[in-house]
Amino acid sequence: MFSIRKSLKSKILAGLLFISIIPLSVVGMLTYHWERQSIITNVQRHLQSVAILKKQAIEEWIHHLRHVLILQAADPEFHKNAIAVVNGSGDPGGVGASVHDTLLAEFQRVFSLGHFTQIFLLDEDSGEIIFSSAPKETGKSREKETFFVRGREDFYVSEIYLSLSMGAPTMVVSGPVRDQKGNLICVLAAHVNLKHLSDIMLERTGLSETTETFLVNKSNLLITNTVFAPDGAFKKWIFGEGAKWALEGKNGIDVFVDYRNLSVIGAYLWMGEQKLALIAKQDTSEAFAPIIENGKRIILIGVLFLLLIICLGFLFVRGITRPLKRLVTATQKVGAGNLKVEIEAISMDEIGLLTSAFNDMVKKRQQAQKELNRYRNHLELLVEQKTAELKESQTALIETEKKAAG
DSSP states (O other): OOOTTTTHHHHHHHHHHHHHHHHHHHHHHHHHHHHHHHHHHHHHHHHHHHHHHHHHHHHHHHHHHHHHHHHHOOHHHHHHHHHHHHHHHHHHHHHHHHHHHHHHHHHHHTTTSEEEEEEEEETTTTTTTTEESSSSTTBBTTTOHHHHHHHHTSOOOOOOOOETTTTEOOOOEEEEEEEEESSSSEEEEEEEOOOHHHHHHHOOOOOTTEEEEEEEEEEBBBOOOOOSSSTTHHHHHBHHHHHHHHTOOOOOOEHHHHTTTTTEEHHHHTTTTEEEEEEEEHHHHHHHHHHHHHHHHHHHHHHHHHHHHHHHHHHHHHHHHHHHHHHHHHHHHHHTTOOOOOOOOSSHHHHOOOHHHHHHHHHHHHEEEEEEEEHHHHHHHHHHHHHHHHHHHHHHHHHHHHHHHH
16 A cells, blocks of 8 residues: 555645645634624624613613702702701601601602612701601711712712611712702702612613623622622622723723633723723623634535545546556556557646657567567578588588598
8 A cells, every 4th residue: 555655646635635724724714813803893892882871871860860859859848848847856746747747758759769768858067867768767967978968069979888877888869958048958868779770780682691781889899780690789799800990990892801700702881970880791602602603614614625625636636647557557568578568548638648658669669679670580590691601611621621631
């Protein structure tokens, strides 16, 4: 059996395969690179849009919360009852049951919107809670709280922070309640239901299976539940690269490692007013799944193509090697002395020319052999004649010697 070094057929087939594999590999790698980059670009743009929309939804929600308290503080009936509470020091008996019930009804109407967990009024000087939807809070001081200090001047929305008095994370909306002359009467404040933040971030219209959006505060604490941490809000700390960059005040899109130590494509935003990092991301394993499927198809097509190349190459090589083998066999016969060999030239290519040249060579050798045979026969005849003449001369000489001796 011929090795690749000795077999022309093997060498040609190996060359064809090598020449075929190189462009297939180059095309495959370029296709993978282009598809991968295209997917990254498309997913990044989509997630950037998602992050921007989520940010807008949060800002609109916060604006809505602020607007609700502004309307509440401007309501004439509420305004009148708030003055009565301030004058009565928040005592239901002092302000009258009707005022107390009316305020609670007003607060209940605000509660029905589902955005607040507690609403209360604070004394404009001491910061003491003078009326609250949670009666047990009445009489407690919030003088040092930022929402009280800022709420005396204008309507204010606090950052999300851990309230020591509540023992839980909270966000407060507050603002001034003023009389007709613009004098401060009290401060209206409300604790926000933070579940709505998770609802905004978990809204999944148009999102893939592994896509998730969430918020992280400046202490790396997860603020909203996520797809992979459905109960992680205020319980889990996030140290993924996207969160890290956003907490540095950066906005961008990239491929990075998330808090699960997995590769993701994502967008990250810094929400400066709320001091929150917003992350929108998708696992690269899901994003690149179409490439893997395409890769399998390309490999299958490539294998079929190579099999076709092998089959066609075998036929092609066979068309070259068969006449060459006939020439080798004929040459060996000629070398052994058989000059009656003739090969039919079945093509006009180089091999056909080589076959014709071989046949011409054999014919010339045949002619040379005939000439050689003729000269050999002639030579043999001359030798025979000379031999006969020599014998006659020897006989005559012997006879002459005998006569001379007698």
